[in-house]
Amino acid sequence: MPGEPANPHVLSTTAGELPLEEYHLRLGAHAWRILHTGAILSREDEQRFLGGEQPRLPYGIVLWPAAIALAHEVGSRPFAALRVLELGAGTGLPGIVAASLGAHVTQTDRHDVAMFVCKKNAERNGVTTIVHRIADWTEWTDGERYDCILGSDVLYAEAMHSHLRRIFETNLAPGGKILLSDPFRKASFPLLEALAEGGWNVTMNKWTVGVAPPERPVGVFELTRG
Secondary structure, three states: OOOOOOOOEEEEEOOEEEEEEEEEEEEOOEEEEEEEOOEOOOHHHHHHHHOOOOOOOOHHHOEOHHHHHHHHHHHOOOOOOOEEEEEOOOOOHHHHHHHHOOOEEEEEEOOHHHHHHHHHHHHHOOOOOEEEEEOOHHHOOOOOOEEEEEEEOOOOOHHHHHHHHHHHHHHEEEEEEEEEEEOOOHHHHHHHHHHHHOOEEEEEEEEEEOOOOOOEEEEEEEEEEO
């Protein structure tokens, strides 16, 4: 999965001046430019970022490998005219790809700074079919039904699993699908296993993300109602 990082620059946001980098993604005839605070591509990158070695905060607008993998998965599927909900959108990459393919997307995140950058990325890529919304999974009020729900690296906190399951069951339209990308975190599997035991169909495509070996494996799990 090629990405072409450009020179870092600074973006003025409501949270102050943030040094940002630009990630270039090209899939077929489409190309996107995504601002982020830094790319976490390898496990070593992640350990440095999460281990207190001067991590660049907020983590929600770091470019994570799961978002890159999910963007590629979205880019390989038809999305024209679909109603799409993205959870924990962060930089917004997967939802922006879906909107570029003709989907009507609602991107949500609970962090103001992440939503600011998410909106900026949509504008920079000329996408106009995205609604941006601040939302907390623990105080979820959206009653709309969506043809597809997207989430990249959203399963890591087991305390949130019950809230995510409620969103899946409430907001997925009949015949719809959920696409969740995850770098095979141990904490992510209890929810996937519980959904499978509860009658959901769970399948997976495996992607690898990185610019040099060893690449980071990421699973994109597709969930449909049984």
